[in-house]
Amino acid sequence: MARSTIIPFPSFRVFLTPSASYSSYLPFCFSTSTPRITNRIRVRAASGLSSNSMSQPATDPITTETASSQQGNVDVVVQYVVLRRDLIDTWPLGSVVTQGCHASVSAVWNNKEDPVTIDYCSPDKLDSMHKVTLEVKGESQIKNLSEKLTSGGIIHKLWIEQPENIPTCLATKPYPKSIVSSYFKRLKLCK
Numbered sequence: 445m446a447r448s449t450i451i452p453f454p455s456f457r458v459f460l461t462p463s464a465s466y467s468s469y470l471p472f473c474f475s476t477s478t479p480r481i482t483n484r485i486r487v488r489a490a491s492g493l494s495s496n497s498m499s500q501p502a503t504d505p506i507t508t509e510t511a512s513s514q515q516g517n518v519d520v521v522v523q524y525v526v527l528r529r530d531l532i533d534t535w536p537l538g539s540v541v542t543q544g545c546h547a548s549v550s551a552v553w554n555n556k557e558d559p560v561t562i563d564y565c566s567p568d569k570l571d572s573m574h575k576v577t578l579e580v581k582g583e584s585q586i587k588n589l590s591e592k593l594t595s596g597g598i599i600h601k602l603w604i605e606q607p608e609n610i611p612t613c614l615a616t617k618p619y620p621k622s623i624v625s626s627y628f629k630r631l632k633l634c635k
Contacts (some may be wrong), residue, residue, distance in 0.1 A: 519620040521564045522574040523548060524600075524627075526589060527613045527634050530582040540612075544577065547603035547615035555599060555617040564618035574621075578631040586611050589627075598624055 525544045532540050555561045580586050590602040600616040
């Protein structure tokens with residue numbers, strides 16, 4: 445039976461060592477209070493926080509170096525969120541932001557099996573998601589944009605606030621920017 449090590453750190457990173465099969469990484473388990481991990485997983489405590497954010501763990505020099513060398517060849521994955529300017533000007537700001545959150549989460553959840561969405565939400569990219577928040581003038585523009593996206597095969601969620609039945613905003617599923625940016629080039633950034 446494998447010897448277990450209890451790690452008393454509330455925040456840690458898990459690094460799996462290469463192996464012929466994933467079964468060699470198991471068993472491992474997490475209790476509700478203190479993580480318990482077998483010796484088949486190497487654990488390193490998060491050494492600190494980055495200087496630009498209190499919630500971001502310090503970056504690993506090897507990971508950062510590899511990521512920056514690969515970024516030049518990779519098309520950034522982005523989710524577009526489009527809000528209505530007329531609602532921004534008349535509704536409480538929190539209510540409009542909430543509408544955008546609803547649409548964004550719905551678009552991701554409804555496409556949770558999509559490979560690009562899976563990659564966008566992967567643990568190593570969770571703290572570096574890209575979203576672009578734009579605005580249209582009003583209801584007819586948001587409906588027209590939704591129709592344009594639908595006819596172009598761009599998967600999105602047009603959020604309809606209930607029970608009022610008001611289309612408030614829309615969000616695309618995550619896409620490589622090169623695929624979807626042309627649909628949004630005439631829209632203004634939401635400010």
